[in-house]
Amino acid sequence: MGKDIEVIRDKDAMRRWSRERRKEGETICLVPTMGYLHRGHLALVEEAKKRAQRVVVSVYVNPSQFAVGEDFGSYPSNFEGDLLKLRALSVDAVFNPHDLYVRGDGKTFGEEGNGTQRIVSCLEEGGANGHETWIRVERLEKPLCGVSRPVFFRGVATVVAKLFNIVEPDAAVFGKKDYQQWRLICRMVRDLDFAVEIIGSEIVRDPDGLAMSSRNVHLSPEERQKALSISKSLKKIRDDVCNGEVSTEKLKHSVVESILNAGGKIDYVEVVDQVTLHHLERIQSSAVLCVAARFGGVRLIDNMELQAPVQ
Secondary structure, eight states: OOOOOEEEOOHHHHHHHHHHHHHTTOOEEEEEEOSOOOHHHHHHHHHHHHHOSEEEEEEOOOGGGSOTTSTTTTOOOOHHHHHHHHHHTTOOEEEOOSOSSOOOOSOOOBOSSSSBOOOOSGGGGGOTTSOOOOOOOTTTTSSTHHHHOTTHHHHHHHHHHHHHHHHOOSEEEEETTSHHHHHHHHHHHHHHTOOOEEEEEOOOBOTTSOBOOGGGGGSOHHHHHHHHHHHHHHHHHHHHHHTTOOBHHHHHHHHHHHHHHTTOEEEEEEEEETTTOOBOSBOSSEEEEEEEEEETTEEEEEEEEEEOOOO
16 A cells, blocks of 8 residues: 655645655655656656655646646646555655745736736736746747747746755656756756756657556547557667668658558657757757657657667
């Protein structure tokens, strides 16, 4: 059954819990999640247990990373089920705050001149006197997912910074399925001098190859079968690179063709440098092929790290 878990909902109480552990000489690793935990999340927890004596899992659906019209209101949730899974892994504490943001008074607010400020995220529907401080990782947030989701990464960076300030962990684990997010958090930690080690954990896949995601629950059986075109095409690309193909246009074309033939709608297919996320014309050292595509109403992301073939 595992040991009982301390569920903490108050920010000050979470901070006190961490500081008490640290006084006892213990280290803390944080696993940030939005809940509806699957085996991929649990792999992050297992990695965290290797890195520290105490593990905290946060469960919080962050409104600031969702633009108006995205799936914030329908994001899947099963908190009691999450607790059962985390208890089986002997997690020490779950941080499950009601809200991490100061909300406004509901009044709209104008920009200089006239008119009303455009609401760009679900958080800003709160009005004029609410949260207005954002962390921007200005270059890394722009490509890939940043093109179609322009508020996403400022919301991610800001909420992760808040979690670090509240939980005060020694380390934190992020899944590499969200590759751009992982790299962006690494850069934020470096640039703002957070004393937190960032650990990237490998993608966990279902037996059929689909990368695990909380959003997979919204796929119909037919859509799920079509979505396998993503992981199948990535596996083929890895083999192609191993066999000497280094032209990123040829590699991308192969993935695009596979997804379109399966009925998917492509957001992007890009080959970029693993650290800078700069577009690459040829694979000369390390690269990553990143994909975002929709099947039905579900947006899926996946990636494959690639290494240039040894000459």
